Amino acid sequence: xxxxxxxxxxxxxxxxxxxxxxxxxxxxxxxxxxxxxxxxxxxxxxxxxxxxxxxxxxxxxxxxxxxxxxxxxxxxxxxxxxxxxxxxxxxxxxxxxxxxxxxxxxxxxxxxxxxxxxxxxxxxxxxxxxxxxxxxxxxxxxxxxxxxxxxxxxxxxxxxxxxxxxxxxxxxxxxxxxxxxxxxxxxxxxxxxxxxxxxxxxxxxxxxxxxxxxxxxxxxxxxxxxxxxxxxxxxxxxxxxxxxxxxxxxx
Amino acid sequence: xxxxxxxxxxxxxxxxxxxxxxxxxxxxxxxxxxxxxxxxxxxxxxxxxxxxxxxxxxxxxxxxxxxxxxxxxxxxxxxxxxxxxxxxxxxxxxxxxxxxxxxxxxxxxxxxxxxxxxxxxxxxxxxxxxxxxxxxxxxxxxxxxxxxxxxxxxxxxxxxxxxxxxxxxxxxxxxxxxxxxxxxxxxxxxxxxxxxxxxxxxxxxxxxxxxxxxxxxxxxxxxxxxxxxxxxxxxxxxxxxxxxxxxxxxxxxxxxxxxx
Numbered sequence: 001x002x003x004x005x006x007x008x009x010x011x012x013x014x015x016x017x018x019x020x021x022x023x024x025x026x027x028x029x030x031x032x033x034x035x036x037x038x039x040x041x042x043x044x045x046x047x048x049x050x051x052x053x054x055x056x057x058x059x060x061x062x063x064x065x066x067x068x069x070x071x072x073x074x075x076x077x078x079x080x081x082x083x084x085x086x087x088x089x090x091x092x093x094x095x096x097x098x099x100x101x102x103x104x105x106x107x108x109x110x111x112x113x114x115x116x117x118x119x120x121x122x123x124x125x126x127x128x129x130x131x132x133x134x135x136x137x138x139x140x141x142x143x144x145x146x147x148x149x150x151x152x153x154x155x156x157x158x159x160x161x162x163x164x165x166x167x168x169x170x171x172x173x174x175x176x177x178x179x180x181x182x183x184x185x186x187x188x189x190x191x192x193x194x195x196x197x198x199x200x201x202x203x204x205x206x207x208x209x210x211x212x213x214x215x216x217x218x219x220x221x222x223x224x225x226x227x228x229x230x231x232x233x234x235x236x237x238x239x240x241x242x243x244x245x246x247x248x249x250x251x
Numbered sequence: 252x253x254x255x256x257x258x259x260x261x262x263x264x265x266x267x268x269x270x271x272x273x274x275x276x277x278x279x280x281x282x283x284x285x286x287x288x289x290x291x292x293x294x295x296x297x298x299x300x301x302x303x304x305x306x307x308x309x310x311x312x313x314x315x316x317x318x319x320x321x322x323x324x325x326x327x328x329x330x331x332x333x334x335x336x337x338x339x340x341x342x343x344x345x346x347x348x349x350x351x352x353x354x355x356x357x358x359x360x361x362x363x364x365x366x367x368x369x370x371x372x373x374x375x376x377x378x379x380x381x382x383x384x385x386x387x388x389x390x391x392x393x394x395x396x397x398x399x400x401x402x403x404x405x406x407x408x409x410x411x412x413x414x415x416x417x418x419x420x421x422x423x424x425x426x427x428x429x430x431x432x433x434x435x436x437x438x439x440x441x442x443x444x445x446x447x448x449x450x451x452x453x454x455x456x457x458x459x460x461x462x463x464x465x466x467x468x469x470x471x472x473x474x475x476x477x478x479x480x481x482x483x484x485x486x487x488x489x490x491x492x493x494x495x496x497x498x499x500x501x502x503x504x505x506x507x508x509x510x511x
Contacts, residue, residue: 046382049386051382051385051386079385079386079387080388083386084383084386086379086383087379088378088379090378090379090383091380091383092380092383093378103387103389104387104389108388152383
């Protein structure tokens with residue numbers, strides 16, 4: 001699935017978050033959305049998930065499906081093609097990990113419990129979780145919560161996977177592990193990934209496409225190209241690639 | 252300050268209240284609609300009946316017993332001045348079945364289970380669990396809210412009935428076992444004075460109505476709470492306050508309409 005944002009405007013109270021933001025997320029690629037804190041990364045992700053409507057503008061999936069005009073039933077059908085990894089997992093805290101991941105299949109599929117068990121095993125294996133079935137989300141570390149959230153997002157084989165700050169609050173080895181997971185999800189399942197992040201190193205390692213939001217508008221392109229031509233992107237990558245800022249300043 | 256300012260403030264408050272009632276009505280309609288359509292979540296409903304009902308049993312039974320003991324003591328002291336101690340069963344029974352049973356049960360359950368429901372749903376909102384459900388195409392009104400509201404509606408009349416039974420037992424304990432009244436008189440005046448339709452069915456109807464009030468107020472306050480920790484506590488507190496006041500107001504109207 002590919003998604004395109006067209007001329008989005010959005011304000012919270014007096015604060016204008018998007019002022020005509022336009023960008024696109026190409027099919028089958030990993031796109032990273034970067035912005036300063038409070039710059040609208042999560043807001044954009046929630047709009048793509050139909051959890052939030054823009055004040056003006058449109059979001060179009062696959063060239064023709066206007067996400068801002070969908071009925072309730074159509075939103076339900078669209079979301080079945082989309083998985084979302086929330087920043088803090090958003091797992092149901094009274095359900096075991098197994099039940100959390102099995103829930104979408106129990107709700108929407110005709111599979112019997114044995115088939116559901118096989119599917120849950122498949123995604124647990126894919127995200128590297130073992131022997132966690134009876135655990136409650138509160139009994140897991142931050143990294144395991146992210147992986148469990150990812151397992152739940154993957155259980156219905158989504159065409160589009162939205163990941164909200166998947167690297168935040170994790171130690172460096174776990175960050176690398178989650179990066180590898182996202183890349184493998186992209187490669188194994190062929191899903192389009194939209195990832196919000198303020199980790200420049202991770203962005204450079206995983207992104208095919210970078211969307212930089214600055215002052216309510218977006219610039220986009222391949223990360224290294226964007227780093228060369230856009231001062232905001234150069235500044236974002238300052239820590240990861242010190243020469244980036246220098247190159248930008250020289251231009 | 253402009254002379255019109257107080258009027259404007261009153262007008263704004265009234266408009267806010269009307270808007271709130273409108274939102275509440277839409278919410279109730281949506282929950283009933285979600286609950287009436289398949290899939291019917293019987294297991295989740297039973298779980299909620301357990302949470303609201305079984306987990307409230309101790310507090311309701313103990314409170315009912317204590318209230319019955321007080322009624323037995325006060326009733327015996329008052330009736331004995333007129334030589335009418337044998338009517339104690341009628342006094343205790345009617346007080347409990349008509350008023351105290353349903354009303355006090357509702358107040359107790361609003362404080363214990365109602366606040367817990369509101370806080371749980373509000374916390375699910377803060378931690379994005381409701382959005383997580385939406386992203387799985389699982390409607391929170393259907394999956395979370397409807398079972399909780401319907402569970403409360405089922406549990407409340409049952410708890411109210413238990414409150415009455417333990418209250419009558421408490422009254423008997425004090426009036427007969429402690430103060431030496433006649434057990435046969437206690438039970439026979441109770442039996443003679445209580446009418447099935449007017450008293451028992453009326454009391455059960457109150458229990459159902461109070462269950463509706465507490466169930467929907469608690470779920471509404473939780474569902475519409477601000478997504479902050481302060482929002483969670485505000486949802487729990489306001490549930491207890493609003494549900495308690497609504498119980499007392501509706502009690503008057505049901506009593507008047509039922510023709511006691």
